[in-house]
Amino acid sequence: MKVAILGYGNIGKAAEEAIKAAPDMELAGIFHHNDCLECIDADVVLVATPTREVQKFATVLAARGICTVDSFDIHGQIWNLRSSLDAVCQANKCVSVISAGWDPGSDSMIRALLMALAPQGITYTNFGPGRSMGHTVAAKAIKGVKNALSMTIPLGTGIHRRMVYIELEEGADFKTVEAAILADDYFAHDETHVIAVESVDALNNVAHGVNLVRSGVSGETHNQRFEFNMAINNPALTGQVMVSCARAAFRMKARGQFGAKTMIELAPIDLLAGDPESLVKALV
Amino acid sequence: MKVAILGYGNIGKAAEEAIKAAPDMELAGIFHHNDCLECIDADVVLVATPTREVQKFATVLAARGICTVDSFDIHGQIWNLRSSLDAVCQANKCVSVISAGWDPGSDSMIRALLMALAPQGITYTNFGPGRSMGHTVAAKAIKGVKNALSMTIPLGTGIHRRMVYIELEEGADFKTVEAAILADDYFAHDETHVIAVESVDALNNVAHGVNLVRSGVSGETHNQRFEFNMAINNPALTGQVMVSCARAAFRMKARGQFGAKTMIELAPIDLLAGDPESLVKALV
Numbered sequence: 351m352k353v354a355i356l357g358y359g360n361i362g363k364a365a366e367e368a369i370k371a372a373p374d375m376e377l378a379g380i381f382h383h384n385d386c387l388e389c390i391d392a393d394v395v396l397v398a399t400p401t402r403e404v405q406k407f408a409t410v411l412a413a414r415g416i417c418t419v420d421s422f423d424i425h426g427q428i429w430n431l432r433s434s435l436d437a438v439c440q441a442n443k444c445v446s447v448i449s450a451g452w453d454p455g456s457d458s459m460i461r462a463l464l465m466a467l468a469p470q471g472i473t474y475t476n477f478g479p480g481r482s483m484g485h486t487v488a489a490k491a492i493k494g495v496k497n498a499l500s501m502t503i504p505l506g507t508g509i510h511r512r513m514v515y516i517e518l519e520e521g522a523d524f525k526t527v528e529a530a531i532l533a534d535d536y537f538a539h540d541e542t543h544v545i546a547v548e549s550v551d552a553l554n555n556v557a558h559g560v561n562l563v564r565s566g567v568s569g570e571t572h573n574q575r576f577e578f579n580m581a582i583n584n585p586a587l588t589g590q591v592m593v594s595c596a597r598a599a600f601r602m603k604a605r606g607q608f609g610a611k612t613m614i615e616l617a618p619i620d621l622l623a624g625d626p627e628s629l630v631k632a633l634v
Numbered sequence: 635m636k637v638a639i640l641g642y643g644n645i646g647k648a649a650e651e652a653i654k655a656a657p658d659m660e661l662a663g664i665f666h667h668n669d670c671l672e673c674i675d676a677d678v679v680l681v682a683t684p685t686r687e688v689q690k691f692a693t694v695l696a697a698r699g700i701c702t703v704d705s706f707d708i709h710g711q712i713w714n715l716r717s718s719l720d721a722v723c724q725a726n727k728c729v730s731v732i733s734a735g736w737d738p739g740s741d742s743m744i745r746a747l748l749m750a751l752a753p754q755g756i757t758y759t760n761f762g763p764g765r766s767m768g769h770t771v772a773a774k775a776i777k778g779v780k781n782a783l784s785m786t787i788p789l790g791t792g793i794h795r796r797m798v799y800i801e802l803e804e805g806a807d808f809k810t811v812e813a814a815i816l817a818d819d820y821f822a823h824d825e826t827h828v829i830a831v832e833s834v835d836a837l838n839n840v841a842h843g844v845n846l847v848r849s850g851v852s853g854e855t856h857n858q859r860f861e862f863n864m865a866i867n868n869p870a871l872t873g874q875v876m877v878s879c880a881r882a883a884f885r886m887k888a889r890g891q892f893g894a895k896t897m898i899e900l901a902p903i904d905l906l907a908g909d910p911e912s913l914v915k916a917l918v
Contacts, residue, residue: 367853569651571870586855
C-alpha cells in the first residue's frame with residue numbers, strides 16, 4: 351500500500367521511519383501544509399499536521415476517496431470530528447482512522463478491553479513522567495517567560511504534579527512569574543512547582559510514559575486487577591501507531607467497511623503486517 | 635440479546651453471573667452435554683464444555699445459524715478450529731468467536747496491540763502464580779498420587795517453575811512418586827518441586843495472574859517498553875470474557891460479518907454494552 355505523510359514535524363518524521371520499516375508499505379511522498387493536496391497519489395495519507403488543522407485536511411482528502419489517519423488529541427472534540435469525517439468517508443467510500451496516537455489511541459483500546467474484562471469498576475490513567483505540550487505552551491505564554499518545559503508527573507489515581515522549568519526573560523522577577531503560572535487555569539488545579547533554570551533546552555527529552563490501572567468486577571466477582579505500563583519515546587510511538595492504523599484503514603476500505611473510526615473500533619489484527627493464519631498462530 | 639450457556643462447570647457458572655450483570659442480555663437457559671441442542675433458542679450460545687468437546691457442539695449450533703462463543707485453549711489447534719468453524723458460519727450466516735478466555739483471548743489482543751506499537755522485538759508472557767489445569771491433571775495421573783495441584787510460578791522471560799502439591803495414596807513411596815512426576819513430559823522441561831501435603835483441597839484457590847512484557851522498536855527507535863499485569867479470579871474472568879464476546883458475535887452477525895473469529899479479529903468496542911457515541915466519549 352502507498353502511504354503519504356502530510357506535515358513533517360516530529361510525528362511526520364517518526365512516521366516516515368515506521369513506513370520505511372513496514373514490509374507491506376511504500377512511502378508515497380512527504381507533503382507540507384501549503385502543498386497541492388490534489389497532487390497526492392496515495393492509498394492512505396497520514397495527517398501529521400497540528401491537531402487543529404486535522405479536520406480541514408482530512409476532509410479534503412476523504413472527499414477524494416483517500417483514506418486518512420490522524421492523531422487528533424483534543425479529547426472533548428473527538429466525537430464531533432468522527433461524526434463529520436464519517437459522513438465524508440461514507441459518501442466517498444473510504445476510511446479515516448482518527449485520534450490514532452497513544453492517548454487517545456492505544457490507551458483507548460486498553461481502556462475498552464479492560465472494561466470488557468471487568469465492566470464495573472474504575473480505571474485510572476496516569477501520565478508521565480513526560481513533557482506536556484499543552485502545559486508547556488501555556489507556561490511559555492506567561493509574561494516574563496523566555497522558554498519553558500512542563501513535565502507531567504503521575505501521583506496515582508489520575509492525579510498529576512506539574513514540574514514547570516522556565517528560563518526568565520532579562521529583568522523578569524521570578525516570584526511574579528511563578529505567581530502568574532500558578533494562577534493560570536492550566537496549572538491552578540494541580541500541584542505545581544516552578545523552577546528557574548539556565549537552559550530549558552538542556553532538559554528536553556521526548557520520553558513519556560503511562561500507568562493505566564483498573565480494579566473491577568467480572569460477573570459478580572470483585573477485586574479483578576489490571577495494570578498497563580509503558581515507558582516510550584513519544585513521537586516514535588505516535589508515528590508508529592499512525593502507520594499501523596494506515597494498514598487498518600486500507601484493509602477496511604478493501605472490505606467495504608467505510609467511515610471514520612477511532613482505534614477502539616479497529617480489530618488489533620488489522621494493525622499488523624502479515625496474513626491472518628500466521629498472525630493467529632503467532633499471537634493467539 | 636438472548637444468551638444461553640452449554641456446560642455448567644466453573645466457567646458456565648461464572649458466565650451465568652456475567653450475563654445477569656449485563657444490561658443488554660437475557661439468560662436464554664442453561665444446558666448440559668446431553669440436552670437436546672435443537673431445543674436451544676438463543677442468539678448466542680456460550681460453549682462452556684471441556685475444550686475437546688467445543689468443536690462438536692459449536693459446529694452443530696453454527697449449522698443452525700446460532701452464534702457461539704468458546705474458550706478453546708489448545709494453542710496449537712486454534713487455527714484448525716477457526717478454519718473448520720469459519721466454513722460452517724459462512725454457510726449459515728452466523729459468527730463464532732473462538733478461544734475467548736484470557737489466554738488465549740484478552741492476552742492475545744494485548745500481544746497483537748503491542749506488536750502494532752513496536753513491530754520488532756520480543757514479547758514474554760509470564761503466567762501465574764496460579765493453578766495449571768493441564769499440569770494438575772498430569773500429576774493426578776501418576777501412580778501413587780491420590781490428589782494433586784500444580785501451581786505455575788513465573789520466573790520471567792516466559793520461564794516457569796512448577797510447584798506440585800500431592801496427597802499420596804496409602805503405602806505409596808514419596809521418592810518414587812516424585813521421580814515419576816519429574817520424568818513426566820509435562821514437568822521434565824521446567825524447574826519442578828514436588829511437595830507432599832495432608833490436603834490438596836486446603837490449598838485450592840482460583841486466583842491466577844499474568845505479567846506480559848514487550849520491549850521493541852517503533853519505526854527506528856529501540857527501547858520502547860510495555861507491560862501488562864493482571865491478578866484475577868480465573869473462572870470469573872473467563873466467564874466474563876465469553877459474555878463480552880457474545881455481544882461482539884451478535885453485533886457482527888447483525889452487520890453481516892459472518893465467520894469464525896479469534897479475539898484479535900474483534901474491535902474492542904464490540905465487547906462493550908452501550909452505544910458508540912457514549913463509548914467513544916468515555917473511553918477514547
